[in-house]
Amino acid sequence: MGFFSKIKKIWKKDTQDHGAVNEPASVDKATDAAIDSQPQVTTIPDAAAPQTRQESSAPDHQPDEAPSFFRKLIHPQASQPEKSESGEPDAPSAQAAGDTTHGEPAGKQEPLPETFTQEKPKAPQLEPWQQDLVHALDNAEPKLSIWLTHLLTDVSERGEKLWERLHFLLAQLEVPREEADDFIDRFDRWLEDMEYERVEEFRSELQYRLALALDLEDEEDEQSRLFLKLSQGLSKTREQLSKQIDHLLSMTGSFDDEFWEELEEILIMADVGYEASHKLLERLRPKVRREDITDAQAFKDMLKAELVQIFEEARRPAKTGTPEVVLMVGVNGVGKTTTIAKLAHRAQMQGKKTLVAAGDTFRAAAIEQLNIWAKRVGAGFYAKEHGADPAAVAFEAMNMAIEQGYDQVFMDTAGRIHTKVDLMEELKKIKRVLGKKMDGAPHRTILVLDATTGQNALSQVRLFSEAVDLDEIVLTKLDGTAKGGIIVAVALEYKIPISFIGLGEQMEDLRPFSGEDFAKALLD
Template identity: 60%
Template sequence: MGFFTKIKKLWGGETDEVQASARAATAQDTPQTGLEQPPDAATHAPQLDPLWKAGLESSLRGSRARISEWLGQLLSGLEAADEALWARLRFLFATLGAPEAEAETFVSEFKAWLAAMGMTKVEDFRSELRYRLILALDLEQEEEERGNVFQKLTRGLAKTRERLSAGLGALFGRTGELDAAFWDELEELFIMADVGAEATRKLLDNLRSRARSMGVTEAARFREVLSAELEELFPLPKKPKVTAPPEVVMMIGVNGVGKTTTIAKLAYRARLQGRKVLIAAGDTFRAAAIDQLKIWAGRVGAGIFAKAEGADPAAVAFEAVDHALKEGYDLVLLDTAGRLHTKVNLMEELRKIKRVLDKKHSGAPHKSVLVIDATTGQNALSQTKLFNEAVGVDEIVLTKLDGTAKGGVMVGVAISHKLPISFVGLGEKMEDLRPFVGEDFAKALLGQ
């Protein structure tokens, strides 16, 4: 069970109930706030300013979550992490109705992180605290946070959008109909944007069909056709069937795509959501892979299972799951070798790992996640095809989506392989691995 499971009801359709409770409590002229009553302030020094408490409570009773507003109130007047911050966090969580044990876990783990990073000043840890609150309170899809992620996504697609914008602008600015010349130019634009030749042909067929169904025959109206197609293009990740913990996720991909860092970021997200995570170092052929994962596991607060370099990867996977079962882990993230994808023996090795995992823990791996690099364009499409044919891919994580990325590869993956993109890497920080939203991608790509 993750942190603060009761909280989302405040903004998920039950807000009227919460506000009614608040009015009733006020009418009774008691110290209650209308939200859940926090513990006695005397329990946690220092005493909190009644005006500050009233301001935060008022904000929390709003019709939607406002993470920046709450963070501003939490940190107002503070210069460093001290007892005043811990008291305010405890009050926030208690007011929201979070279980006290989970709230204390949040506070203690954040304290430990600050100590490990050597940070004390508010300006140094503001971003980290914001990210932790967003995950703990399950606010990533709230309007404000989606807007922040959208801005990063827009910057990440800058190069691809630049390639497309001039050409698309010229096409959409035409006064004529959707003739052969229009479709030829559109095909060239998609190929230049790294969508891929095969995917481009499929996309054009889809667009022709959609244009007919929408009754669009003129170039000037084609933008709405393209926008609608892109928004509906990306399938949603399926929730894996896990009959009993732990959930086992096999991470695959060639060397250099950012797989190790992605594993760390996924582990970090899961830890902040209250899960007990084990990282298994199954890439036993690369000299630094095991050491890197040990370092990352320590940083993100995850467990680590590793054997000596050169050990049988399938044995590592088997023993890691056995360890996870005995120690009560919720999630196992299994790293695997990433030698060149053209080597057949790598695929044979991955198939062996899958067989071994299923024998140890029925249904495992519950999903296989392929990590691809957005800057490699067509090579990423080739990797997706080979890994999917060899061992099956359930989800894609696209890394390095910065201003130099070839964002068209996302369209190519979705059309050619019908695989969901679950996360995109928008930067180097832990908080820069974010859920992928197809609608936002379409808007960012087309500059809407």
């Protein structure tokens, strides 16, 4: 079952109206028209049509799930009123009312399951925070941070009060009760595991989960939160790069040979690397001349545009399959296992049934570490004993994924560097086995790189890409490093797309990479 799958259709419905894609084909025009006529639906805010989805995974199409929810909107009388467990008062099911003349003929109606009958409380019984929240939902853009501000009024810690309020929000959004319970249960278990009690410790994680579950990650409010985090994470690199470029331009005042030499030094210091710096300047020089750039801001804008272009050039279409199989590779300590946990967390919150497989059999602790994360994020887990053949783990995990209908498989691997040759052979074998079990698998082979290692990361890209042909790169530990320029080197020299970046140790600190945001955070 996907989180809030029915709700997502509504966001997507709205985004389609504004030019975005992703709408299941099975929703017919009559249904669309009926939805458009629903006052309740139109008050659910517009998902601010994303122009560029950064995420590499495919949008989750669940056309078979859409019609039943739409039916409720069209034929609200089919709903059964239900006493809310959270103590919220009952309300007539006609809350979702409106013109019922659109859509299917009445004879085709079917009774709906009780899970569709979470109802909104009547207006006069609303407490002040509820009124504020309802008002925000009705009138504002989908601004999660504002919804949370109302919801968390006078709530300081984990507990019943918080759950009741979350139930209220989810009921307002017409999330089926069963899915709301599941969401809250998982969150409660998470807080227990992580030993978070106070709102300030977990507010950000809650917003992240809601953004994923409601498919609001591209929404402006969430984007600015992300950008802030990215900008903070890159502050040291920005210091290294942007400030020095400003200083250089104020000193030289012109784009002479000396300027270009100094700029190359600055880029190398920010770990863009010698080769990549050289290539970047080769691209910039003629443009500066041609466009007759004279001031610092115009130059930085041009550099930003050039970086965006470089990241664009590295993009390529992602392969997919069901299950979609992801093989994580990289040397020890770069963050493979935590990145799997973070990606599995995202996938679970997006409603994908996810399996993680413990292919790092070299260290017993690595198996246990992955097991703990799998439990925390609610993913399935497959492991064999310490020392087992990782290719056998891959083989058996694939069997489990296919038999049990998993949507996504993440295969962890070891990263011993003292036996490089063996490691590469082992990875090749795992890859062969995955491919034998399923055509096209692994669909994504991801190299995890630690940004703090700077230029060393480049030799890792070479080594791993020669052995296992990489599809993507995840760059971790960008938080607080002055070596963020390594991203530019990877994209420019290897033309391998960077899909996610790690900005900290929390689950929500793994973010889809946006070249545009990165360039802005680096140079503004």
